[in-house]
Amino acid sequence: MNMHAGNTEPDTEAELLARYAAGDPAAARLLAAQVTPRMFAHALRVLGDQAEAEDVTQDAMMRLWRIAPEWRAGEAKVSTWLYRVVANLCIDRLRKRGSVALEDIAEPADPAPSAMQGMQQATRLDALQAALNTLPDRQRQAVVLRHIDGLGNAQIAAILDIGVEAVESLTARGKRALKTALEGQKDALGFEDDTI
Amino acid sequence: MTRSDKNTSDTEIETLFAAARSAPPAVPDALMASILADAGQMQPAQPAQGGVFSWLRALGGGPGVGGLVFATCVGFWIGVAPPANLPDLAGQLLNLQSSTDIDDSDLTGFGWDIEEG
Incomplete structure (x- = not known):
């Protein structure tokens, strides 16, 4: 299987988060570009709904910005932490959705297939x-x-x-x-x- | 289901997974803009580098600088108007002498010099 977990080095993500917390204005853009696509893709696949996936992704990223000053490097990978937040937010959404029939869920947007x-x-x-x-x-x-x-089983277990x-x-x-x-x-x- | 069927089935579902991996959904521009706007609003201020503020921080910030200013003012005032019972430390250290004119007319009138002759 083509395991493409951790498209970016975790140290790079932690370093960018530390730079963000230190006030580096470029760090947020670089970090968001690295992690947002993965979080959005995961939320979209799990929720099957574009609008909800966007809400969950933005919420998770906001939590990341909020925790940045208190982030302790080495305790967890940024992407694992984010996946965990996204997974929990998705579960919350799915539970609230409750008995909504599958046919009532909006069709997912095509994942931008090229011609x-x-x-x-x-x-x-x-x-x-x-x-x-x-x-x-x-x-x-x-x-x-x-x-x-x-992702590997160990990382999924943590998430x-x-x-x-x-x-x-x-x-x-x-x-x-x-x-x-x-x-x-x-x-x-x-x-x-x-x-x- | 035969063994061959199972293998083919695994292959096909792996093909589907691979297709999903190779075509991840694009992040909407508006979503990325919102995320970056949130980041900008929540980012801690960048500390000033060098200059007067770094000196002030080195001196202990506001309380440290306040204490320094107070001590300076007190020292200046003591120099201008020293208390009466304060020893003249500066004079002692610099070995300065002070002279006082004494009016000795009373001593002359006492007569001890006449008696001597």
Whole structure:
């Protein structure tokens, strides 16, 4: 698997946060450019709603700015801390959403596919998102963190505040449930084989 | 489901995950602008580098500078109008002597010099 966790060095993020806290006006822009895309993508995949994902991302980033002066380097990775905040905010949103039917959830915006990627990829991503939306909340978070965000089990455990074994269980069950949810969409997915 | 089916299934779902990873959603410009505006509002002020303020900080800030000014004023006032019972430390240190004219007419009138002859 292409593990692309931690696209930026954690030390770089902590250093930028320290520079921000010290009043460096350029640090916020650099740090936001590094972490915001990952947090927004995660929130969008988990919530399946563009507006809610934007709210959660902005809220999480505001908490980061607020805690910056008290940040103690070395205790936690900035991105892990942020993922954790985003994950908790997503859970809050999902619980408030309660019994809202899946069909009432707004279709996610296409993740900006380029012309080269074509309609097939957009269709597949929509099908994946629709299948993700059917998973229980924690399974969905674990699957997104593991297979889309590309994080390791230890980091996911820290983010979800559970043990590594629980992460393995969640991701395994989530992946199986995802396959089941995708069974009925093989035409949309455009795979040649007749099974998912 | 055969073993082959399962493997194919894993491959296909990995293809979906890879597609999702390769096409992350773009962060809306308005969202990034809001985040940076929040950052600007919440950023601690940058401390001044060098200059008078750094000297003042080195002296202990406001209380330190206030104490210094007070001590200077008291010292100046003592120099201008020293208390009566204050020893003349400066004179002692510099070995200064003071002279006083004494009117000795009374001593002459006492007569001791006449008796001597």
